[in-house]
Amino acid sequence: MKKFLPMVMLCALPVTAIFAQSPFLGVQNGPRKGMQSAIMNPAEITALSKKVEVHLVSAHVGINNDVLTFQDILNDADLLELALEKADGPMNLRTEVAALGPSVGFSVGKWSFGIATQGFVKADIIDLDASIANALFGDSWESSSQTFTSLTSSYNQRIVAAGWSELDLLLGREVFAIGPHHFAAGANLRLILPSLYASMGFGEFRGTLIEDEQGTFLSDARGELSIAYSDATINEDFRYGLGSLSGFAMDLGGNYQWRKSGGRSFVHAGLAIKNIGGMSFGTNSTNRSYAMNVPANQRFQIDNLEGDFEDIEEQLLESGYFTVSRGSEGLSVNLPTLMNLYGEISPAKVFHASLFIQRRLSNEANNNVITAQNMIVLTPRLVLGSFQIYSPWAHNQVSGLTGGLGIQAGGFFIGSNALLTGTLANSMQADFHMGFSFGVGKK
DSSP states (O other), X not given: OTTHHHHHHHTTGGGTTTOBOSOOTTTTTSSSOOHHHHHHOGGGGGGOSSSEXXXXXXXXXEEEESSOOHHHHHXXXXXHHHHHHHOOSOEEEEEEEEEEOSEEEEEETTEEXXXXXXXXXXXXXXXXXXXXXHHHHSOXXXXXXXXXXXXXXXXXXXXXXXXXXXXXXXXXXXXXXXXXXXXXXXXXXXXXXXXXXXXXXXXXXXXXXEEETTEEEEEEEEEEEEEEEEGXXXXXXXXXXXXXXXXXXXXXXXXXXXXXXXXXXXXXXXXXXXXXXXXXXXXXXXEEEEEEEEOTTOOEEOTTOOSSHHHHHHHHHHHTSEEEEEEESOOEEEOOOEEEEEEEEEEETTEEEEEEEEEEOSOTTSTTBOOOOOEEEEEEEXXXXXXXXXXXXXXXXXXXXXXXXXXXXXXXXXXXXXXXXXXXXXXXXXXXXXXXXXXXXXX
């Protein structure tokens, strides 16, 4: 079992230079509307800054958690070992590598169209009890004394990794205008090519954890263990493939603009519902739940579980303490349904400010739902022609308060959402984003 979590995390590593994920905080809600804005809300395809917007590539890499600090993340090579040492309660970790690839958006009259390519890789830990984490993934017990730890959890604890790519088809139209007030709507049909998925969940767990010189054991334990994975995940070399078309999702949105003379937006606001849909791995996957029952007078050793998912499942069944409660050879995974709500104001040409709220509408404790964070982000911005300096300040569900800094020159941008608080206040997030696009023609 000690190999399981590193294996899940490694699933993401081979593609960190290729794919990454929104939101590009500080860029997507800026006065220059590009394809990042249209991905945030498909109605923004009608508000592109140029008649034709060409996006080459943008990437975001981030890790946030509630255990490790910014300096820990930058300086320590073995983040898992350090997190296990520092954790004293439920552990939460979110890692993401995401990219918006070659994309284009353009307007024809009141209609606007776009096509985009995206890629996503995530590896997350959700509410994992520190004692269980240490038993499963920590170092061997070195003390000669025996310890007993009572564990009770009414919530689902998860370890999950996922990777997929997309081809997005965007459509938008200005619905009506009344003087300077403009209203538009848009939709994004997303064709999904799943690559990998792995999830392990511990639900309604209670028991006694026993540690001594012989190993780590569970006794008087009850609960449900869920294991789901695609065949690609148990590849020994963790190769990432694009996969075949096997999923669909839809984003729907609307926006409002109050334009001043000359076409500059004084107020810009929008609402979008994202990720309505999911993906399927078909028969090349496994999805099973096990009922666990370890009597009070018996012990089940958990620190010697090793191998991939298939090996672990075989060892669990051979122990006699786990029985299959339900299962199937097919696996369907839902994307995290989100609500994006935002407002922007530009009282002067040199100043712009935005407030962005992301709320998850799906339950991340569900074993077949990919995770996403709740967040609220305030971004003040200095606008000096095509050159901008922005500073996103966010409250994230996992890492709490973060403050970042970035610069944008035309379609090029580079920045971090946690640079300021990470270096000054040592927050629990580290991330980096950059990208380039260009536009031609006047709207």
